[in-house]
Amino acid sequence: MRWHGAVWLLLVFSVTLLAELPARWLTQGLAISGVSGSLWRGQAVQWGPVGPLRWEITAWPLQTQVHLGFQGQGWQARLSGWPWNWQAELQALSGQVRVATGYRLAGQWQGTLRMRGAGARCSGADGQISIEDLALVEPWSLGLGRGSMQMDCSSGWHLFGQLNQPGQHQLELDADLSARRAKVDFKLQNDAALTPILRALQWLGPTERVGQRKVGW
Template identity: 40%
Template sequence: MSRHIAWGVLVFALTLLLELPAAFVARQVPWPAQWQPDGVSGSVWQGRATRFASLGPLEWEVRPWAREVRLNLGFQQRFWEGSVRGWPWNWQVQLAPRAASAMPATAWVLDGRWQGRLQVNGAGRRCRSAEGELLGSELALLSPWQINLGSTRIELQCRDGLQLLAVLQLPGEHGFKVEADLQRQRVQVDGRVEPDAAVIPLLVQARWLQPSSQTFSKVLGKP
């Protein structure tokens, strides 16, 4: 009889673990401000959230037997596909754009065409290598202002931690260079604008650019 009871308890525990509601787990997490997920459904192994910070919808599938997490997320007018494999001793993260789609309204809306793929390989908390790039074209800010941004190239580098490098340019208007240290939470933006560039009032209002200047350098986050 004791074996039958033990077996029943084991089956119950496994069933509970496999069907553990994602909404229940989400309520137990002390999320930072503005990170509380909305519309959480499904289980911790395969579920969905209508919004998570500036992302939405967000879908996930955890496959522990394959050491893999698959993600489908909406961000800025597009669906993105991501995956995390082989954690924690030898992991790989990939991110690539997929189909375009209208997303729920956010404080700012960016539109454009994207292609390419980013991949990061690492072990533990250490980034070993990065490859690939994301290319954006016909980029435009639709809200809260309407401004053409041009084209961009985004890449990652494993250089004393994980670094994000981006170049955004629109011939005859502006050119920006972004260097983000993701580990130290520090972003540096260097820019140059042509006279009468459409983006000048925005940069002046944000106090990134002096009214009489055509160049600026701004550091965000930790010094």
């Protein structure tokens, strides 16, 4: 018992020491700007298309909270109880300061996704995040329509999404997050504004209106 206790204390000390290191030391080599604070509690101005970014970690019990902005939308992610009996939550918040990117989306997501599990396994999920009028406004204008996202843990980590613009297009996403692959099914109406974009990406043949694309990362 004494030996186990000493190992535990050493582990706690090591983790605490690491967490108090300046965050900029741990992000060297990454495309992150404006980093300040520590691994325990810090912030960054921009990381690729994401920003601003703010995080806070509590060691025991382990709890993590992250606030970030993406395309002018605020998001909050929470994790607690890991690894034995964890709960996670992703919530859409109000607008955030927008960082510079090569494109710009408009629209306000609403809702919350909740997940629970143990270790690397997700045992259940509920909730939905949705948007009524998503649109691309830069570098050109394109209405994308109504969208939604849900998680399903019945057979792994699956993210399902839909994007529907009446009279234009219907897209469905099934992303297997653990396998790092996804498939996108799409159906386009005649003269859909999305058609030339999908053809330029070679997702769609010259005369096709219905198709499927598989991607990996």
